[in-house]
Amino acid sequence: MxxxxxxxxxxxxxxxxxxxxxxxxxxxxxxxxxxxxxxxxxxxxxxxxxxxxxxxxxxxESSAFEPGFEAKADRDTALKEAIAQSAAALVSPGSAIALSAGTTTYALAGRLTAVPGLTVVTNSIRIAERFYAAASPNGGPGPTVVLTGGVRTPSDALVGPVADAAIRSLHFDSVFLGSHGISPEAGLSTPNLAEAETNRALVASARRVIAVADHTKWGLTGLAGFARLSDVDLWITDSGLSEDARETAAELVGDLMLAEA
CATH class of the missing domain: 1.10.10.10 (Winged helix-like DNA-binding domain superfamily/Winged helix DNA-binding domain)
Structure with a gap:
């Protein structure tokens, strides 16, 4: 090992x-x-x-504690990759999507670099860099990446009025949202107040809202909520989610998909 x-x-x-x-x-x-x-x-x-x-x-961890990107990147990597694989299968060539900041959406980005004609809007420096690094060495067309701008958080998200204004001027086919926590009461939440507002803008600009979060996020609540479970059209998680949690989530979200790690 x-x-x-x-x-x-x-x-x-x-x-x-x-x-x-x-x-x-x-x-x-x-x-x-x-x-x-x-x-x-x-x-x-x-x-x-x-x-x-x-x-x-x-x-x-308190509800306001925000770990950095590196601290989260090594957690439950097999689960994140399984979720990313299932999510990538939903992305069609030529579509316009948004990816929020997060380590699961970062894993998803790694599986989307070869999708032709894709337009990606993101407030994540890491995700934008991953697409740029995967650009074709012979100069072939890769995904069009729109980085929102804004103020950088400890988790390498760009947030604040600049990011929010950029997002509100756009419209996506789907948004893929990472989340610090998911619960029936608080919905999707984050420890960062400004990031919550930016995530709300992402939700408002998308035709379809897809949450990508592994089972360890269930029951956790961050300081600020940014989407109710009823706002989520699809939650892609993993088969580690308990039966009770599956039943509760299935009643609240539009659809529930379980990825096998």
């Missing part, structure tokens, strides 16, 4: 159980005590867990 895979597994264990001991991780991964401690140091620096004596515990 590579170090990145082991660390992702450690994060999942901490999030599911609330905490782990170094000795347990040594036994599970069959590596040295020192290797596990280096893993925990690296994950603590990235904000993905909190080190304590003899092990690690989950980070106590």
């Amino acid at each position: 590579l170090a990145g895979q082991r660390r992702a597994a450690i994060v999942r264990e901490v999030r599911e159980r609330g905490g782990v001991r170094v000795t347990e991780l040594v036994d599970r991964f069959r590596v040295s005590d020192m290797t596990i401690r280096r893993d925990l140091d690296a994950l603590a620096r990235a904000g993905q867990l909190e080190k304590v004596h003899g092990g690690a515990v989950a980070v106590g």
